[in-house]
Amino acid sequence: MNKIDYLHIEISTLCNAACPCCPRFNSNSPLVREGLDLGYIDIEKFKNWFPPEVLSRVKKLTFCGNHGDPGTNPDFPAIVEYLSQFNFFNFEFHTNGGMKKPSFWKKLAHACNKCNFPVRPIFSIDGLEDTNHIYRRNVNWSSLMDNVKAFISVFEKKEYL
Numbered sequence: 001m002n003k004i005d006y007l008h009i010e011i012s013t014l015c016n017a018a019c020p021c022c023p024r025f026n027s028n029s030p031l032v033r034e035g036l037d038l039g040y041i042d043i044e045k046f047k048n049w050f051p052p053e054v055l056s057r058v059k060k061l062t063f064c065g066n067h068g069d070p071g072t073n074p075d076f077p078a079i080v081e082y083l084s085q086f087n088f089f090n091f092e093f094h095t096n097g098g099m100k101k102p103s104f105w106k107k108l109a110h111a112c113n114k115c116n117f118p119v120r121p122i123f124s125i126d127g128l129e130d131t132n133h134i135y136r137r138n139v140n141w142s143s144l145m146d147n148v149k150a151f152i153s154v155f156e157k158k159e160y161l
Contacts, residue, residue, distance in 0.1 A: 002057065003057050003058075003059060004054075004057045004058045004059065005059050005060065006058075006059065006060045006061075006062070007058045007060070007061050007062070008061075008062045008063075008064055009041075009050070009061070009062070009063055010063075010064075010065065010066060010067050010068060011040060011041045011046070011063050011068075011070050011073045011075075011076065011079060012039070012040040012041070012065070012068035012069060012070055012071075012072045012073040013036055013037060013038050013039060013040070013067045013068035014038055014039065014040060014068045014069070014072035014073075015065070015068050015069045015072060015096075015099075016069065016072065016096070016098055016099040016138055016139065017069070017096050017098065017136050017137055017138050017139050018030040018137040018138050019096075019135055019136055019137060020135065020137070023066055023067060024036060024067050024068065030137070036067060038068075040068070040072065040073040040074070040075070041073065041075075041079075042075050043075040043078040043079055043082065046075070046079050046082065047082060052085070052086075055083070055086045056086055056087075058086070058088060059088065059089045059090075060088060060089055060090045060091070061083070061088050061090075061091045061092075062091075062092050062093070062094075063076075063092075063093040063094070064093075064094045065093075065094055065095065069094075069095050069096055069099065070093050070094070070095055071095040071096070071097060071099050071100060071104075071108075072099055072100075076108060077104070077107045077108045077110070077111040078111070080108065080111035080112055080114075080115070080119075081111040081114060083115065084111070084114040084115045084116065086117075087116065087117060088115075088117045089117065089118075090117065090118050090120065091115065091117060091118070091119050091120070092119070092120035092121070092122060093120075093121060093122065094122045094124055095121075095122070095123060095124065096123070096124050096125075096136050096139050096144070097123040097124075097125070097139075097144050097147045097148050097151075098136065098138075098139035098140055098143055098144040098147065099143075099147075100147065101147075102146050102147055102149070102150030103150070104147075105147045105148075105150040105151040106150045106151065106153070106154045108151065109150075109151045109152075109153075109154035109155040110154055112155055113154070113155065113156045119155075121151065121155065123144075123148050123151075124136070125144065125148075129141045132144070
């Protein structure tokens with residue numbers, strides 16, 4: 001196989017939210033389903049599992065977070081910095097953005113800026129201050145907004161082809 005068109009990697013099974021219908025939980029409850037190993041892929045494991053000979057063949061890469069939010073992974077900025085050496089057509093990540101401090105999000109934005117390919121950050125915000133918590137349970141609006149503003153203050157958007 002010469003190329004890999006699309007790769008979706010779950011870099012964490014941790015999450016600060018308890019969204020209804022999330023596959024992490026039992027039947028819309030906030031109880032994590034049995035058998036889901038909680039943790040994240042650290043930078044060393046990531047490099048070992050996804051070496052240059054694999055990533056150099058990938059066209060599009062996504063960190064979506066079906067079983068956890070990539071923002072919960074403390075090595076997320078280091079992973080993005082590692083990815084910056086490759087030439088993806090597109091890289092995107094999805095997050096509720098409500099975890100960690102603004103300094104983490106600035107560090108992540110700096111790592112994204114080192115990429116020579118389009119980076120598409122997707123902050124999944126459902127509603128406004130008075131409604132976001134209905135779906136994104138356990139996400140604090142003020143923390144979310146501080147984190148989004150911190151990321152945006154540093155991130156240099158690159159145009160898509």
